[in-house]
Amino acid sequence: MSDSEQIERMGRLFKAQKTAFEAERHRSYRDRLRDVDAIAALTKKHADAIKDAAAADFGVRSRCETQLTEIAYMATAAKHTRRHLWSWMQPEKVSVPGNLKPGKAYIRREPKGVAGIISPWNYPYQLAFSPILAALAAGCRVMLKPSEFTPSMSALMQTMLAEEFDETHVAVFPGGPEVGEAFTRIPFDHLLYTGSTHVGRLVAKAAAENLTPATLELGGKSPVIMADDFPADKAGETLAFGKFMNAGQTCIAPDYVLAPQGKARAVAESTIARVEKAYPDWATDEDYTAVVSDKHYERLNGMIEEARNGGAEILQARGGEPGNVRKIAPTIVLNPPEDSKLMQEEIFGPILPVLEHDGLEDAMKRVNAKDRPLALYVYSRSKQTARKVLEGTISGGAVVNNTMLHYSVEDLPFGGVGASGYGAYHGESGFETFTHARSVFEAPVWHPSRLIQPPYGKIFELVTKN
Structure with missing residues (x-):
């Protein structure tokens, strides 16, 4: 498929994923768990193919290192997500000041929508599937732009994901710099980029045009x-x-x-x-x-x-x-x-x-x-x-x-600071990245806040007196 055809497909599937998300804004725990299990199962099933694809792209890529850093890592991440997903999805209660009682306040973790992920070439499977796992656990739809430097892995990931997910749920868009540039201009609900600081600046500028919240996982001299x-x-x-x-x-x-x-x-x-x-x-x-x-x-x-x-x-x-x-x-x-x-x-x-x-x-x-x-x-x-x-x-x-x-360590947020990036993912931090922390206050039918409404008088003075 040519880059221009890929760009056309990208725009079409973004609209389809937005529509699918609107039809199912709050994907159930059971369905999200099924998505997490699908990622784990795909990784296990295609382990040899993942090693072969990495070796083909690099010329020589240690099969043991691919097992350790890509396959075993993803198995551990999926297991961790499965274990904690239910608790991550629960509303978080917060305290209410005395002058607002009776009433209760809490934070709902709601999926943002369609997530865009741009993955690099150095760990081409793990650095694509790890944020995909986080986005699916959060209840999002996902569009992936993998690196053009690892075409064998890109083709494999596209084939693998098609086994378990419809393209209105997860879609992959291989291609060169033109495809990547067009990808950054899509008004995603969240965009996660992993790569160089130089390109990260360009991605941030493109995301800012749409006010798209972004996570930039960059590099630097450690x-x-x-x-x-x-x-x-x-x-x-x-x-x-x-x-x-x-x-x-x-x-x-x-x-x-x-x-x-x-x-x-x-x-x-x-x-x-x-x-x-x-x-x-x-x-x-x-x-x-x-x-x-x-x-x-x-x-x-x-x-x-x-x-x-x-x-x-x-x-x-x-x-x-x-x-x-x-x-x-x-x-x-x-x-x-x-x-x-x-x-x-x-x-x-x-x-x-x-x-x-x-x-x-x-x-x-x-x-x-x-x-x-x-x-x-x-x-x-x-x-x-x-x-x-x-x-x-x-x-x-x-x-x-x-x-x-x-x-x-899945419980540690992974991310940069300053020129090495902003935002974080892994474990619960990844779940939080692809969800919106929605603040909710529930008041009873009659609430004392009526006492501080106009016309102001003696009751207002009594209630608001320090």
């Missing part, structure tokens, strides 16, 4: 601040996993490390040593993922060369030649220039700059001088030190003595 009391070898273990899983193509991957004076090399060498254990030959290892496209591959190699030419030391894991597969050796860059692209742009690849700080105050100052990151990681054996760093910095989320694990 730092690691290492205290002097933390062992370099322990840091290397978790940095190797967090940075080189999916070849660093993760929005919350550590983007640079600030190590204490004299410890940068030890951190770099321990990280490389751990990587070489994980991937004995990264060039041929099927568990070491390739870079998703030629464009990204060239950009990442250019970053390494720029840092090398700027005087930085480059450490890379040992390995053979990857042939015609877009693989880049796990790379540590010691002390890259501050004005290099490695330090100015989100890396989104298997390259980790390691620099040194002159104490925690210096490290926090350097982090705070940049845009607010999506995640921040602090390594310290001291709880007081870790809290000091958390209190002295701002980030979307944070982990102490590890990386990325906060993402897997």
Whole structure:
């Protein structure tokens, strides 16, 4: 289907979904539960096909990492949603001030309507199906625009969803930038975008034209601040996993490390040593993922060369030649220039700059001088030190003595702050994102509020007297 045909289909199905929502504004608990179970069942049924599609799109994509980060993640998320959906749907009672009694007040969580979701390429299944799950649990209809960089996964998701959902309920719209741009101009009842900060700004502008509420899950340079009391070898273990899983193509991957004076090399060498254990030959290892496209591959190699030419030391894991597969050796860059692209742009690849700080105050100052990151990681054996760093910095989320694990806690809202995005989802936060908190006050037929209505007199003075 051409982009123009896809855009025409998009407009037609948006109207159809709006009509379907108006006919069923309050989807029952039983029906929502069926939707959640359908997502779980589809994920389980098509697990092998999901792994195959990811591998086809990346060239090489670790089947184990796809199982962990896409399939198992969605199974856990669906199970969590199923367990808590009934309580999320219940009205929330709030207290009533004495001068408004008798009466009761509560908040109703009502579905917003038709939700638009724009998903990225780096975790193409999970980052599409996770917000779909939240929107369906909230009782919404859903339209999905997946990334053009992962066409195999896009086609698979469209086929999968068609097995369980009519297009007036859930519809998928593959296509290029023109389709994506048209998608952002649709007056959705809520729009969730996951991707780069640059495109996020464009999405926000388009949504603002329709006053569409939006959730932007962006990126940024997520730092690691290492205290002097933390062992370099322990840091290397978790940095190797967090940075080189999916070849660093993760929005919350550590983007640079600030190590204490004299410890940068030890951190770099321990990280490389751990990587070489994980991937004995990264060039041929099927568990070491390739870079998703030629464009990204060239950009990442250019970053390494720029840092090398700027005087930085480059450490890379040992390995053979990857042939015609877009693989880049796990790379540590010691002390890259501050004005290099490695330090100015989100890396989104298997390259980790390691620099040194002159104490925690210096490290926090350097982090705070940049845009607010999506995640921040602090390594310290001291709880007081870790809290000091958390209190002295701002980030979307944070982990102490590890990386990325906060993402897997469904009860934690996931989202950014400032340039790394706004709004949140996961678990109940996702349910809240796609619902409207409707305030309700119920008064009896006769209510004392009549005493403060005109004509004002002695009773009014008595009732309103402080």
